[in-house]
Amino acid sequence: MVNVQNLLDTLTAPGELFVSQADGVVRCTACGHRCLIRPGRRGICQVRFNENGTLRVPWGYVAGLHPDPIEKKPFYHFLPGTIALTFGMLGCNFHCDYCQNWLSSQALRDPAADESAYYIRRISPEQILEYARHSGAAVIASSYNEPLITSEWAVAIFKLAVAEGIKCVYVSNGNATPEVLEYLRPWLSGLKIDLKSMRQQNYRVLGGVLKNVLDTIRRATEMGLWVEVVTLVVPGFNDSNEELWEAARFLVSVSPDIPWHVTAFHSDYKMMDTENTPARTLLRAAEIGREAGLRYVYAGNLPGQVGEYETTFCPTCNQPLIRRWGYVISEYHLTSQGRCPSCGTVIAGVWPERPAGQT
Secondary structure (H helix, E strand, O other), X not given: OOOXXXXXXXXXXXXXXXXXXHHHOEEEOOOOOOOEEOOOOEOOOOOOEEEOOEEEEEOOEEOEEEEEEXXXXXXXXXXXXXXXXXXXXXXXXXXOOOXXXXXXXXXXXXXXXXXXXHHOEEOOHHHHHHHHHHHOOOEEEEOOOOHHHHHHHHHHHHHHHHHOOOEEEEEEOOOOOHHHHHHHOOOXXXXXXXXXXXXXXXXXXXXXXXXXXXXXXXXXXHOXXXXXXXXXXXXXXXXXXXXXXXXXXXXXXHOOOOOEEEEEOOOEOOEXXXXXXXXXXXXXXXXXXXXXXXXXXXXXXXXOOOHHHHOEEOOOOOOEEEEEEOOEEEEEOOOOOOEOOOOOOEOOOEOOOOOOOOO
């Protein structure tokens, strides 16, 4: 069996998101944990470590690389109908028991994830860009594991992509810092953030801090990044009406234009005994979001079971503008300026002049 830690330690470079302290100690600023890392020690994520006073960070590989519909991220208001070349590395700063990508995210934290070493592919930023060209991708996305902890590598790729007119996005748990958002700001256009709960005790179980995530949603929106928020609705964990109302009201307080995706949990990883989320729960959550004042609410990953909550409607005249079935767009009626063709309302988002498959 490959020694995952030894292999990953060879696939590193000097980091940029840290502050040097006395005695060779570094303070990592890539995520909200702000780990104080002594020489020879590792951050909570395990993939950022201190080597003689220098923070070493992941570099020069992917553990996943695949062209996906942008709707799979999910982004519904960011270049719909386009392809997002999606890459991921290994590691995470959370330890969610229901993680669907646990083989990638829990590397170096769970021995059962050691087989992820066989997914590793050495690659350069230039090769990733060439793959994006070949795939016809309009977007490059960092996903699969937590992208914040591999931001230096992402920026190396994003700089090349932006120079060629490709937009770049993160699919993140939102446990960010102001420093990492500013670091990403010149290259990042969109940020999908998981709002996993409105309870700090739940975030403690997952390994995070609720306030960090709420601050990231607000700060990224104020910075002008396009933000979409996902809440995976887990039975018995975060599915009470009270908590769903709190999440929806918070998002409205930031901007009623933030798309909120409520998605269905399915048994995975260490939560194999929890029942899957039924469609009726997603519909209840979506109705709460709409009643709270959010203009764009979607119920995801149960295609064909959630009725109108796969469709984008004009918030002014209620005209259906984008109809979807899962990741597939069946109708697209926005103008090239992102307006409702019936009443002229500007629909919040980042829109293509001509969506793929549309004339």
